[in-house]
Amino acid sequence: MRILLIEDEAALAGPLVEHLAADRHLVEWFDTLADAESAERASPFDVILLDLHLPDGDGLEFLKSLRDRRVHTPVLILTARDKVSDRIKGLNLGADDYVIKPFDLDEVKARIHTVCRRGEDKLAQITAIGDLSISLADHSVMRADVPVRLTTREWQVLETLVRRKPAVVPRESLEAALYAFGEEVESNALEAHISRLRAKLGKDLIVTHRGLGYALCP
Amino acid sequence: MRILLIEDEAALAGPLVEHLAADRHLVEWFDTLADAESAERASPFDVILLDLHLPDGDGLEFLKSLRDRRVHTPVLILTARDKVSDRIKGLNLGADDYVIKPFDLDEVKARIHTVCRRGEDKLAQITAIGDLSISLADHSVMRADVPVRLTTREWQVLETLVRRKPAVVPRESLEAALYAFGEEVESNALEAHISRLRAKLGKDLIVTHRGLGYALCP
DNA sequence: CGCAACCTTACGCGAACCTTACGGGGTACA
DNA sequence: TGTACCCCGTAAGGTTCGCGTAAGGTTGCG
Numbered sequence: 192m193r194i195l196l197i198e199d200e201a202a203l204a205g206p207l208v209e210h211l212a213a214d215r216h217l218v219e220w221f222d223t224l225a226d227a228e229s230a231e232r233a234s235p236f237d238v239i240l241l242d243l244h245l246p247d248g249d250g251l252e253f254l255k256s257l258r259d260r261r262v263h264t265p266v267l268i269l270t271a272r273d274k275v276s277d278r279i280k281g282l283n284l285g286a287d288d289y290v291i292k293p294f295d296l297d298e299v300k301a302r303i304h305t306v307c308r309r310g311e312d313k314l315a316q317i318t319a320i321g322d323l324s325i326s327l328a329d330h331s332v333m334r335a336d337v338p339v340r341l342t343t344r345e346w347q348v349l350e351t352l353v354r355r356k357p358a359v360v361p362r363e364s365l366e367a368a369l370y371a372f373g374e375e376v377e378s379n380a381l382e383a384h385i386s387r388l389r390a391k392l393g394k395d396l397i398v399t400h401r402g403l404g405y406a407l408c409p
Numbered sequence: 410m411r412i413l414l415i416e417d418e419a420a421l422a423g424p425l426v427e428h429l430a431a432d433r434h435l436v437e438w439f440d441t442l443a444d445a446e447s448a449e450r451a452s453p454f455d456v457i458l459l460d461l462h463l464p465d466g467d468g469l470e471f472l473k474s475l476r477d478r479r480v481h482t483p484v485l486i487l488t489a490r491d492k493v494s495d496r497i498k499g500l501n502l503g504a505d506d507y508v509i510k511p512f513d514l515d516e517v518k519a520r521i522h523t524v525c526r527r528g529e530d531k532l533a534q535i536t537a538i539g540d541l542s543i544s545l546a547d548h549s550v551m552r553a554d555v556p557v558r559l560t561t562r563e564w565q566v567l568e569t570l571v572r573r574k575p576a577v578v579p580r581e582s583l584e585a586a587l588y589a590f591g592e593e594v595e596s597n598a599l600e601a602h603i604s605r606l607r608a609k610l611g612k613d614l615i616v617t618h619r620g621l622g623y624a625l626c627p
Numbered sequence: 628c629g630c631a632a633c634c635t636t637a638c639g640c641g642a643a644c645c646t647t648a649c650g651g652g653g654t655a656c657a
Numbered sequence: 658t659g660t661a662c663c664c665c666g667t668a669a670g671g672t673t674c675g676c677g678t679a680a681g682g683t684t685g686c687g
Binding site for chain 3: 597600601603604607608617619620
């Protein structure tokens with residue numbers, strides 16, 4: 192999952208990034224609203240973690256402009272215990288939840304999880320296709336009851352396909368899910384990953400729609 | 410798990426009771442605060458689901474009196490989307506989380522789960538993996554019924570891995586568990602400990618997730 | 628047939644990781 | 658004060674492995 196973290200305290204952000212990365216998420220961390228905004232405009236995220244107190248402006252303004260632009264990405268506010276009014280404003284402006292600093296890393300993970308699931312209902316459950324079952328919750332894949340080990344990249348591809356099932360996902364979207372802003376790749380790396388995924392999970396799982404993209408088998 | 414549900418709308422409560430019962434929970438449902446309070450006094454619950462708008466009083470009052478009585482049972486508030494201030498008051502009075510009505514049944518389940526997990530005490534249990542058993546309580550490890558001597562550092566690594574099982578634990582988390590603030594280490598000391606642990610406990614116990622961290626075998 | 632999109636596979640680099648030996652520093656006991 | 662022991666950080670050298678790259682094959686559509 193692509194996560195946008197907007198937080199200016201490195202002491203908080205660092206461990207959080209590590210913790211989420213260990214959960215196979217792609218986290219992009221910015222410490223100013225300006226940078227975060229351009230990243231968000233470049234390509235959409237699945238969740239936004241937003242600190243309200245930032246060097247170059249008010250996080251609530253950012254949230255408001257986001258919603259004004261009809262961007263409905265779930266927003267999780269990171270707030271200090273004593274900033275009650277900020278929390279209220281945030282919820283009124285369309286934030287989905289908040290976490291009180293200093294936060295427990297596992298709690299943030301859990302909140303991200305529930306917040307994401309609100310719109311997507313069944314996606315958090317286990318997806319079963321043929322002889323394999325994919326659990327978005329704990330990032331595991333079983334094929335005929337034996338666990339399959341995927342690499343980070345492979346998992347990211349599979350995850351986005353599952354999340355958008357049964358839609359056809361254009362390769363640009365997949366590449367955006369793999370590579371952070373500024374580290375794009377100029378080769379058929381994506382095709383290579385698809386190929387390796389097919390080798391591990393079966394040839395029929397991912398179907399190619401020529402000129403359009405990829406989709407999971409129906 | 411014993412769950413106390415306080416909710417006066419039967420249309421909401423009914424399906425929720427069924428859904429939780431299907432998940433092997435024991436749900437007791439009351440539609441007045443008076444009944445709920447006497448039930449709570451009679452014997453403690455593991456979680457309380459609390460609607461704020463009730464025929465015989467304010468749910469927040471109930472919550473406050475609960476906390477005043479030093480009852481720390483996790484409380485999950487059921488609230489309407491537009492009652493933001495109630496939510497904030499609830500959280501300030503010691504509620505643990507809230508769910509917005511009309512709620513998704515699975516979401517309520519998930520929230521109950523996370524809320525309960527916070528205080529859970531897993532210290533007493535013995536973890537068995539393959540031919541070895543690990544007791545967090547008395548800091549001992551047995552391999553095929555013979556005790557294994559671990560050094561302090563080795564034990565700290567193993568313990569954090571057990572506590573987070575089956576999650577992948579980033580190396581930063583492990584290092585944080587080993588070294589206090591200000592006495593960090595700049596070498597591959599952690600890797601050395603992992604290696605020595607593997608020598609003592611078997612090569613397959615700790616699996617490496619390249620770029621992410623370590624985890625106990627599944 | 629021709630071309631473009633896509634598949635597969637091998638290769639190689641570089642980073643991440645493993646192993647092992649060494650030595651400092653602490654502790655115990657005489 | 659000396660000696661024996663052992664924990665543990667350090668560093669060096671070796672190994673593994675993910676991943677991007679590119680070359681050559683395959684598919685499919687006009």
